[in-house]
Amino acid sequence: MNIKASSQLREWLRLYLVTDSSLLNGRTLSDVVLAAVNGGVSCVQLREKDLDTRDFCAQAFALMALLKPHGVPLVINDRVDIALACGAQGVHLGQSDLAPEHARGILPDSVFIGWSVETPEHIGQASQLAVDYLGVSPVFATSTKTDTKDPWGLHGLRKVRAATELPLVAIGGINLKNASDVLDAGADGLAVVSAICAAADPRSAARVLREVCDAHR
DSSP states (O other), X not given: OOGGGOTHHHHHTSEEEEOOGGGSTTOOHHHHHHHHHHHTOOEEEEOOTTSOHHHHHHHHHHHHHHHGGGTOOEEEESOHHHHHHHTOSEXXXXXXXXXXXXXXXXXXXXXXXXXXXXXXXXXXXXXXXXXXXXXXXXXSOOTTOOSSOSOOHHHHHHHHHHHOOSOEEEESSOOTTTHHHHHHTXXXXXXXXXXXXXXXXXXXXXXXXHHHHHHTO
């Protein structure tokens, strides 16, 4: 499938869960992810900075097995090698990760690549790179992403939308209170961490966020 020419990618990106096991309050990652998918999450990124390679890879295989029956793609943060090993559908790269052009040379064409953009300069660079969507990071200040530049805010997100035709996923401080405003500002999808991972009921949290997303089709 030609990801860049397909509306399927925007559908997958609509409600995008980024994992953080430190927020699970004693629950297993698989249980929280499954509940979130049942609530309407359309894409899952495995982002576990504290896992060693062996444990990260084991978790990737476990999530692939969990998500496959639901038709929900798995995105691997940073680790192109693990994405290849487990057959993940996507890879997300930050500014300090492997360059997108190098990742594209390694990955099958069917695997989509996301790239985090933190400054206006990054937006200009994106048009020259082999990336399929942009992660606008962070939209709002958040404790789960502390290694980034100043927040874009809604005004900045609108500027990004005007500057590119690539699908945009907004991340950073996204929750039910601001989700609609973020979509109005031009995001194609919402990436959330604590809004689902730390929720008392991840399925319900995902359901109400998905309702907001679907209202902006």
